[in-house]
Amino acid sequence: MISLDAKLVILVALMALAACCRAGWAKSGRTLQTEEQLAGLRADAQTPARIAGLRAACDYLLKMSDDELWDFVPPPDLPRCLNVRFGVGCPVHGAEIFKVGGHYPWKLDPAQPFKVTCPVGGETYPTNDFAAYYKAGRKEKLDTRQPYVDDGYGWVNEKGERFWFVGYYVFWQRWRKEVLPGISNLARLYLLTGDK
Numbered sequence: 001m002i003s004l005d006a007k008l009v010i011l012v013a014l015m016a017l018a019a020c021c022r023a024g025w026a027k028s029g030r031t032l033q034t035e036e037q038l039a040g041l042r043a044d045a046q047t048p049a050r051i052a053g054l055r056a057a058c059d060y061l062l063k064m065s066d067d068e069l070w071d072f073v074p075p076p077d078l079p080r081c082l083n084v085r086f087g088v089g090c091p092v093h094g095a096e097i098f099k100v101g102g103h104y105p106w107k108l109d110p111a112q113p114f115k116v117t118c119p120v121g122g123e124t125y126p127t128n129d130f131a132a133y134y135k136a137g138r139k140e141k142l143d144t145r146q147p148y149v150d151d152g153y154g155w156v157n158e159k160g161e162r163f164w165f166v167g168y169y170v171f172w173q174r175w176r177k178e179v180l181p182g183i184s185n186l187a188r189l190y191l192l193t194g195d196k
């Protein structure tokens with residue numbers, strides 16, 4: 001048991017510590033690489049090829065405006081899902097989809113954002129335009145019991161089973177293939193070129 005006096009001492013010490021942590025203590029220069037390491041890296045014969053490869057990988061991100069980039073990163077309340085529905089698969093073709101496409105069978109295409117395509121029948125879900133709904137701020141109330149309508153929290157069939165079409169795209173395509181590698185590629189590109 002800590003006495004009241006001891007608690008007061010700890011509180012005052014914490015307040016003093018917090019008061020010390022001003023912006024002036026923030027990072028003010030490079031800390032992960034030394035200038036010598038960076039100079040060596042930039043002089044490396046392989047670096048022009050590395051820069052070209054990185055530019056190609058994140059060209060679509062470099063073309064976006066700040067607002068577009070901001071909207072590109074899904075907000076934390078938009079679920080990320082490993083599968084559309086474990087054990088069930090496709091609403092039409094069921095578990096057949098796992099025989100054709102393995103554990104994570106749905107086809108994804110950045111040209112069709114937030115859509116997933118079944119590798120068995122080639123049909124695409126959801127039926128609503130989630131990209132437009134997302135852009136408009138997800139304010140409208142969608143009826144997710146209508147055939148294959150997904151508001152980000154899945155479509156629910158007549159048995160009450162939820163299918164996470166949008167969540168699957170958000171996890172595998174947007175986060176795993178675009179946002180996370182994009183951050184890494186842009187950081188490396190900046191390191192090699194110094195181009196803000």
Ligand SMILES: [Zn+2]
Binds near residue numbers: 090092093094119
């Ligand atoms: Zn299907």
